[in-house]
Structure formats: structure tokens, C-alpha cells
Amino acid sequence: MTNYQTRFGSLQDFDKGRVEIVDDDPKNYVFSNVFDVASSSAPYERVAVAKNFEYVIEAARAEGTSGWYAADHDEFVLCMDGEIEVHLVKLDKAAVEPGTQGATPLADMPQGRKMGRLVLRRGHMGLLPRGAAYRFHANQPGAMMIQTIEGLVTVQKWAEICQTAA
Amino acid sequence: MAMLESAGNASPSSENLARHTKVLPADNVNGYRSFEAGSFQFKRDEYFARITWPGGSHVIPVDYFLRALMRDIAWGFFYGTVNFDGVFGTTNHYGEVTMFAGLYNDAFRAAGRDFSERFPSDVLMPLFKTMIGDWTNEGYDPFAAPMETGGPWGRKHGANDEAVERARVTATRMVGLPGDTPVRTDANGFPVNRMFADVPQDAPVIEVEPGFENEVSAFNLFAYLSRSDVTWNPSVCSVVGDSLFCPTSEEFILPVDHGNDRCEWFVVLTDEIVWDVKDKASGKNRARVIMKAGDVSCMPADIRHTGYADKRAMLLVWENASSKIPEMIQKGEAPVVSVQF
């Protein structure tokens, strides 16, 4: 039987494609690469790589321990490279105003019951549930994507990350 | 935008809907039934699907036709337009659907030869399902990559109802949560695909304090996708409001030219996918987008696209399911590209 090699990307080894123009503006395709963005970002800087009205996908570099976050809606994290721990705490009282969109950074260690812990490796997706506080930890640099809504922590630097010339 | 208006104009009043459908007897020679939907007629023979309408006719190789019809059914007419090829297809109005010939084809439009009819979705869908059931032979799976299934050709022999009646997977919160869509395993009928034999099948570490079993949850998405038994069939895996992560596994050709009525985003998770992007209304080529693992790209709301993958690839299709979007774009209240910079 023929062996096939699945090509994953990583911070260390990624190969970026591109938009080949026939008759269009490459900016219309908002083309970037998650590993490229994570390589050039500060740890846990949550950079939007996709946006559709209020919803975003953020790409981030996981390295060391993040601050705590909370959101008034579910979010999901997908580990794209490395090993990323997620710590979850059930908040005693809501840390963000109801209806707040996106993740809110918490100033202090949240008060509440420990919910549990996830350890995500490449391809693993975890739930960041509404009403919980969470933080990330990675011993080695990793890369992740977060499915969420544009909020306080969302960084938009499209011109820096996207292909702009044909 | 013009194409959205023209799609709407196909039948400006929703009271003017076509409701006629008919299943005709099986042909004495090739054994296939013929079908009528409004003024359209559908026949198949050993190699082709043949479509006629008042003033015109069209031929599509039956493998192309069945693969496209299968997606149109599985996706519930999907978002926007499903072009089976450069001539024939459907446009979803979410509850109603336009079936057209030449509506998004420059030559047909310029010559005034395009034809379309608008149906209640629940009138057209059952006919499409009967058609794919009758026209799919034993051993052929229109969801599968061509190297993984038999041929659709020849006179009618048997059927493959199990393949064509698969339900589209839609998680309500996330795959793997208690009561939600289950993860895929050998035991529940989803072996690892031959091209993903090297994809790690390890599970995430999940340490749950008592009482939080419904909230502390994770699963191996790449393993889940490595076990998909279908190609080019996005299925919802995680949900934030109207934001749907619809990952899918892709091999060979996306069997439709999808005409977007909103922006749609792609993240290639593994391997490589090439997209051919054309103008939605005219079909003129606009770009080719070459995407490798980690690449992210937006498909604007005024294009149609098809895709190609040699080695089976994992693709995250990201949709915003908000019902307000098509109208906002049509009225010019939202841009055809999600991000301006």
C-alpha cells in the first residue's frame, strides 16, 4: 500500500501559499498564515486572521503562561502546534457585563471553583465555556486558533499579516 | 450584486412559485426514471444527465451531475448558489430555491437564453432525493473520491441508498460533548482514511472536577477529520452564535462551483488545496488561491469557486450563518469583502 505523508504546518516549518491574480485585487482574499502570524506575534497576542461581521478567528502564539480571560459566550481553541494547557475556573460571579462580545482580560486571579484542565496537542480542539475564566500555558512555543467574537483583546493588523501585492 | 438581483428577479413574487414535480416511469432500455420539476425535465442514460427546459437543453457527464446533486441535497441547497457547471444550478433563498439554466453564464444572459424557476424548497428537495436514489447504482458513492468508489456508468443496476441518504453532521455546541455529535472511531464505523494513516489519533488530556463534565471538554479534530468517509462535505463541529466551524476532508475536485451570497472563509489545516475563483455573475476568472497548511483566505461574496486537492487535505470552512447577511450585501449595507484594510 502506498504511504501518504500528511503535511502539517508548525512554527518551525511552514510553507505559505499565495493568491495568484488573474483580474482582481489580492487584498480581497485577506490571505495570511496562522504560523506566520504566531511566529511574529507576542505571546498570547490574539491576532484576527479571519473576520465575518462581529465574529473572528484569532491566531496566537502560545508561550509561557497567559493572563486570565473570560467571555459571555462560548469560545473554542484549536491547537495547531505544540502542547497547550488550558486551566478553567467557574466564576463565582460574572466577570464581564452580560452581552459583552469577545474575550475580556481579567486583572486578577479569578475567584471561583476549579473546573478542570485540558492539555491540547496538534489538532485538538477545546471548549472555553461561557461563564468560566481560562488561561493558557505552554512550556515550548506553540500556535493556536480561537473561534470567538471580536473584543477587547482582538488585535487587527491586516496590512501587516496579509498579502497585498499580486 | 447584480447577480443577486437577477436571481431574485427570476421569479419576483414568491406567489409565483413552481410546484409541479413528477416522477416518470423507468426507461425500457436503460432502466432509469425521468423527472419533471416545473418546466425542467431530467433524464439519465449510460453516461450523461440530460436536462431540458422551454427553449433549451444541456448535457452533464453523470458522474459530475451526481456528485453535484449529492452536495446540493446534503447541504440543503447551501448558502447562495450551487453551480453544477457553467450552465445549470440552484440558488437558495432559504425556504425557496431557484433552479436555473444559464442565469450565471455571460453568453446565455447576453442572448436572453437563460431560464429559471423558483420553487418551495420542500417541493424540489424530495424530487432531488428521489432522483439521486434512482440514478445511483450499486457500488457508486457520489460523496467519495473517485479512487475510493466504483463507477456511476451504465444501465441501472442496484442502488446505494446507504451512501446517498447520509445525514450531514451538525454539532450544536461541539463534537464530543455529552449528547452532542459523537467523535468518530473504528467501532462506530469510521476507520482512518488511507491518505491520513499517519495522522496521530491521540486524545487530549481532560481533567474534570465533578459537576463540570458538560463544560470541560476537548477532542482531536484532526483525528475526527482523518476518519471522515466523505469528501467536500462541510459539517458543523463547533458553534459560537452564528459562527460555525465546518471542517471537511477534501480529495479530487469540489464537484460544484459555489457562488457565495456572503463571505466565506477557508483555513487549510493540512496539505494543499488550490481554488479557482471566478466572478459569480459572469464566470470570468478572477484568481487562483493556493493554500497550504495554516493558510487563511476569504472568499468574497461576489465570486464562485471550486477547489482541487491531490493528497486528501483537511479544510476548515468557516461560515457566518446569520440570515441577515445576504440581504445586507444585496442592499449594499455590507461589503462583498469582510475586511477592508
Ligand SMILES: [Fe+2]
Ligand atoms: Fe464555498
